[in-house]
Amino acid sequence: MSFLRFLTSHPGETTPAPSAMDQETEAVRRIVSRLATLPPEQARLLAGMAYVLARAAYADLSISDGETQAMEDELVGSGLDVAQAVLVVEMAKLQELTAGGTSDYLVTREFREHTSMEQRLTVLRACFRVASADDSISGTESATLDEIASELDLSREDYTPIRAEFADKISARLGFGTGRE
Numbered sequence: 001m002s003f004l005r006f007l008t009s010h011p012g013e014t015t016p017a018p019s020a021m022d023q024e025t026e027a028v029r030r031i032v033s034r035l036a037t038l039p040p041e042q043a044r045l046l047a048g049m050a051y052v053l054a055r056a057a058y059a060d061l062s063i064s065d066g067e068t069q070a071m072e073d074e075l076v077g078s079g080l081d082v083a084q085a086v087l088v089v090e091m092a093k094l095q096e097l098t099a100g101g102t103s104d105y106l107v108t109r110e111f112r113e114h115t116s117m118e119q120r121l122t123v124l125r126a127c128f129r130v131a132s133a134d135d136s137i138s139g140t141e142s143a144t145l146d147e148i149a150s151e152l153d154l155s156r157e158d159y160t161p162i163r164a165e166f167a168d169k170i171s172a173r174l175g176f177g178t179g180r181e
Contacts, residue, residue, distance in 0.1 A: 024076070026165055035047065035084070035088070035118055036068065041114075042079065045081060045114065046075060046078060047092070047117065048110065048114070048115075049074070049078065049110035049123050049126070050071065050075060050088045050091070050092035051088060051092050051095060051096065051103075051107045051108075051111075051112070052107070052108055052123055052127060052148060053071045053074060053089075053092065053109075053123075053126060053127060054071065054089070054093050054095065055096055055108070055127075055148065056128075056130045056136050057070075057071060057093070057096075057118065057131070057146060058093075058096045058097065058142035059138075059140050059141040059143070059145075060138055060141055061141050063093055063096075064133065064134055065132045066133035067130050067134070068089060068093070069133070070129055070130045070133040071092070071093075071130055072085045072089050073085075074126040074129065074130065075088055075089060077141040079086035084125075087168075104147075105151055108148060108152060109151055111152070112151065112152050112153055117158070120153070121154070124145070124148060124152060124154060124162055125162050127145055127148055127166070128163070131145060132166055135169060136171050136172060137169045137170045138171055141169065144168050145163075
């Protein structure tokens with residue numbers, strides 16, 4: 001089961017046994033079972049959010065303890081209890097580490113299709129908080145944040161105020177790159 005399929009599945013839905021290529025998605029199944037007590041739309045939203053946050057955290061090819069804590073804090077602020085947030089973050093990190101590049105665009109696009117503009121802006125702001133957890137946003141992280149904004153279908157006008165909130169953390173001044181000029 002891919003993370004994208006997880007985002008669109010429903011509780012109680014059966015899935016085929018994992019193939020060798022799907023081994024890494026066991027983490028997603030654990031997220032599903034842990035979040036089974038939540039309404040399906042809320043679980044989908046939180047899982048998608050966790051994945052996008054993990055993508056922002058892993059932009060520099062490592063996820064620090066500070067970034068992990070920032071992701072957990074964002075999910076607790078979005079309605080999960082601490083234990084659920086820790087589990088969801090760990091599973092999203094594992095998914096990003098094992099299959100990130102191949103799923104990033106698809107999961108972010110799926111998240112976009114199931115969220116409001118306000119929710120997408122909230123997630124982008126959370127991505128900036130995660131990326132700046134070490135008090136700096138590198139050029140690589142900045143470029144990934146630009147990609148996420150573009151894939152969330154945010155215009156430059158939508159994106160600029162959020163980016164400005166973190167201007168003092170951005171170590172490499174890059175163009176906006178959203179392609180929505």
